[in-house]
Amino acid sequence: MNPAEFKKLREALGQSAQWLADTVRVDQRTVRRWEDGAVPLRADVVDLLTRLEHQFEADVDTAMNRLLADLGITGDDDLDDRLDGLSPEDWPALQVPRSTTTSPTLEACPRPTTGPSPPASARYSAAGCT
Numbered sequence: 001m002n003p004a005e006f007k008k009l010r011e012a013l014g015q016s017a018q019w020l021a022d023t024v025r026v027d028q029r030t031v032r033r034w035e036d037g038a039v040p041l042r043a044d045v046v047d048l049l050t051r052l053e054h055q056f057e058a059d060v061d062t063a064m065n066r067l068l069a070d071l072g073i074t075g076d077d078d079l080d081d082r083l084d085g086l087s088p089e090d091w092p093a094l095q096v097p098r099s100t101t102t103s104p105t106l107e108a109c110p111r112p113t114t115g116p117s118p119p120a121s122a123r124y125s126a127a128g129c130t
Helices: 003-012 017-024 028-036 043-071 079-084 120-126
Strands: none
Touching (some): 003 028, 003 043, 017 028
């Protein structure tokens, strides 16, 4: 993943540079430097964003399948034709949760309390956050 793809992925997930910095325990300037290509991307941080992307895609697929089932749409039906017959107030609502720092994936990653911090890769590996 190159720096531009990294930034695009973070933004597509709806997360700020500050959120990422707080999550992986770096300064926001470090995130900006990763995204500018000034310093190499950390593999554990790329992995974290990639896992969040996969989880988001799975959540969207689940929500979309639920929506289609609620509308009674099967694989042979055309979604556009079905929705064209509805007025906007009849459109079903589809909500997909944003990832947050309280997601189970991130809560499992330890936060150091005092003293020198071990490398992030060690913290994530120790907590099964690889």
